Amino acid sequence: MRKDRMILRTPLPDRLCHWAMVVCFFLVALSGLSWLFPSLNWLNGVFGTPQMARVLHPFFGIVVFAALVYLFIRFVKYNLFEKEDRIWLENVKSVTAGDHSKPLRIGKYNAGQKFMFWGIMGLICVLLISGLVIWRAYFAHLFPIPVLRVALLLHAVAGVGLMLLIIGHIYLAFWVKGSIRGMVTGYVSHAWARAHHDRWHDQISGKGADKTKPGSAR
Numbered sequence: 199m200r201k202d203r204m205i206l207r208t209p210l211p212d213r214l215c216h217w218a219m220v221v222c223f224f225l226v227a228l229s230g231l232s233w234l235f236p237s238l239n240w241l242n243g244v245f246g247t248p249q250m251a252r253v254l255h256p257f258f259g260i261v262v263f264a265a266l267v268y269l270f271i272r273f274v275k276y277n278l279f280e281k282e283d284r285i286w287l288e289n290v291k292s293v294t295a296g297d298h299s300k301p302l303r304i305g306k307y308n309a310g311q312k313f314m315f316w317g318i319m320g321l322i323c324v325l326l327i328s329g330l331v332i333w334r335a336y337f338a339h340l341f342p343i344p345v346l347r348v349a350l351l352l353h354a355v356a357g358v359g360l361m362l363l364i365i366g367h368i369y370l371a372f373w374v375k376g377s378i379r380g381m382v383t384g385y386v387s388h389a390w391a392r393a394h395h396d397r398w399h400d401q402i403s404g405k406g407a408d409k410t411k412p413g414s415a416r
Contacts, residue, residue: 204385205402207306212272213384219265222258223364227266229255230357256333263326270319276306277316281398283309298393310370314363321360328353 199277207361208216225244242251280304286293289302290310302308307315329335331349338346371377374394380386391399 205391205399206384206385207297207380207386209392212269213381215265215268216381219262219269222261224266226255226258226262227357227361227364231361234354234357251334256329256335259325259329259398262320266319266322273307273315277312279309279312283312286310301396303397304395304399305367306395308395314367317363318360318367321356321363324352324356325360328356 203307228241228244232248233239233252235308239248242248245251245254280306285302286304286309293302293308325348328349331341332338332346332353341349357386371381375393376390380390388399391402
């Protein structure tokens with residue numbers, strides 16, 4: 199479909215940051231799993247050697263955090279909860295069944311996406327703080343052993359929790375047809391927007407005749 203007949207949902211800088219973060223998170227997650235589960239020890243080879251994994255894991259983790267901070271700044275205004283989100287929550291069963299016949303007054307992101315957004319942002323903050331505490335090369339020696347043990351536990355739990363949220367995010371992206379294309383190209387069709395984010399589509403449509411031109415729908 200021609201881009202001038204579609205809606206720009208995600209600008210290029212946001213998409214580049216998202217996909218760079220995905221690559222870094224993939225490397226960090228695999229190396230983290232290799233230490234959490236002994237049977238997956240072979241996964242620390244994603245950085246070349248186990249020694250390199252120990253060195254690069256925290257640095258790549260900081261890159262993931264920085265990317266999420268950028269995305270937070272870009273998208274937080276769309277992820278604030280509104281009274282209309284109750285409609286989506288009250289009809290979540292029909293939504294998961296693929297029934298979009300009832301107007302749900304969904305903004306740029308639905309209530310489920312907002313919960314996931316805040317969950318991811320909360321967990322990455324826990325991972326950053328706990329990761330800094332247990333970072334042997336720089337900070338671990340500043341803390342007593344009991345603090346390090348708590349930080350290790352929090353880091354592991356938050357890491358697994360974040361992985362589960364990301365897996366859910368990926369599953370839903372494939373489940374809702376058109377979502378992956380929207381994050382790759384940045385554009386979605388009017389039909390997709392009306393079906394999945396009707397209130398957002400109405401807001402975009404009310405901006406004037408040039409609403410579908412590149413850069414107009416942010």
